Amino acid sequence: MLLLLNPLTYVEVVWNLGAALEYLSRMGCRRVLVQLPQGMTHASERFLSAVEDRSMEALLWGRPAYGACDVVDPEAAGADCLLHVGHLPFPWLTPERAVFYVPPTEVDVGAVADALADRRSVALGGPAGVLPWLPRVAGELRRRGVDAGICEGRGRARWPGLVLGCNFTSLLSCRGEPVVVSDGSFHALGLALLLGRPVVRVDPLGRAETVDPMPTLRRRYALIHGASGVRSWGVIVSDIPGQRREELASFLCRSIRDAGLRCWQVRVTEVTRAVDDLGLEALANTACPRVSIEDSPMHRIPILTPFETLQALRLAAGGRLSRKYVMDVMF
């Protein structure tokens, strides 16, 4: 499957490594920077060797990519082209000479359909690697009398069925019960947090589980309570291109100051443990909301999402918490 998003800017999406490399070669690339997603960096030699087998030089980006928001500029890293693995691109964030390759996740279509055969109506979605299989899963389900839909999302998730860590619109714009087909519960947890109720996940071998947002929500509200008593805040702005939200940061810092507290912007490349040692009591992180949620246990001070920060301010002002947890505030 080969899909040209925009041939003029050489942006291409493929589910076939050979085609991706062929495209890089035809583009005249000489030094290719390889960027791999978390969980695939251990296989870097395979990709580096494959690039070299086509007589191009290969360089490796030394940090896992967390999404298509986290696409590195190859020129800044001393290369002339980028091979980004594992994510479907946001066209407005893609460097000119970049090719995206998404290794398909092997999905047992029959087993996944079996796991969902007792439902009346489902909306199917998952991360990029499972997308090629979803139409076949839907077909199997329909043969068994289940109304199965795969819908297009909005914004960053415009591919049919695509679910990101921060965007679940493809599942929510279908009727039917949302079902995440994925290895790992990261995507399903995001949706569960957004909906405030358990969500069904089926792994590629057809094993179903229910992902409950409550343990995570309890931890988040504990952090919100903790942060409601602090006096000095930092608002983190990341310089990862798709996570750089300066207006949101200005708004948050203004809100914090309006509440009579101190606030400064903190500029980072990555959100590392070093931010715990800045002498600030709590941090609002305007980069990926999932970074705040997944990495909180490694930090010594509260690191909140923008929504959680506004909740902490409301608490500090004697107000009540919202009954609904909002995954992200988009600006």
Place this chain on the structure above:
Amino acid sequence: MLLLLNPLTYVEVVWNLGAALEYLSRMGCRRVLVQLPQGMTHASERFLSAVEDRSMEALLWGRPAYGACDVVDPEAAGADCLLHVGHLPFPWLTPERAVFYVPPTEVDVGAVADALADRRSVALGGPAGVLPWLPRVAGELRRRGVDAGICEGRGRARWPGLVLGCNFTSLLSCRGEPVVVSDGSFHALGLALLLGRPVVRVDPLGRAETVDPMPTLRRRYALIHGASGVRSWGVIVSDIPGQRREELASFLCRSIRDAGLRCWQVRVTEVTRAVDDLGLEALANTACPRVSIEDSPMHRIPILTPFETLQALRLAAGGRLSRKYVMDVMF
């Protein structure tokens, strides 16, 4: 003490925070990015507030600076000026609108002189913060009959008496026994590794210690031995401006390949634990050599300096290790 390096490019070095802020203000700065050294980030509020008291907006860089090689470009971080704290600048690496402020380390001149009074001849040096006191320590020592010198270094350490983690030329260009005046043994350990023998350090309160390189050297040679048996290497290139050594990386990768092993360049911003998970068996790090030495215990695979990498290749080829440990290979 106010010293203009080059008034045309607004590069200024001060041991006085008020003067540094005054200079930023006169430059017409509106948004000042504050960059603090390790060990001083907990006091960020003091610097952020001081900037704001002069009616400029303050932003904080979210990671400690490890030296004047690690100076951030304020524009890339959304500011128009930089206040870099804790290091003396390398003029060739300094952004246009940058002011360097070095908080003086309080030194008990009499106590330091007492600790060295039984020597015949010493060369005094230390990190930036102690420099204002060294002439007075030297004066005290001379009054007691000790021949005390403070010499200018070469390259990155051209300030009289300045010792960096990677440059000890100011001590070695003096006759007399080298003595490091500093809090912490980081600088003295570097010199001890370079000389292959113990080095005297005196802390600002006059407490002397001898810093022995042997425990560290034993660990380094163990890593060199471990890395001599691996088949796939990565060579790290950092994009921190003063630590970006592409030619050295190309030379190392070529040497590794000439030895019949596999090698790829790994591009990073910071050297984090993520580099352990790249599926490579050993890493040569062309960024600051002290990063490899100080951070090795946190990594699961050998991370070697350029010199150590060449030693591992020599071992792999059946050769012998050099009798001398070389701190850094400058290209």
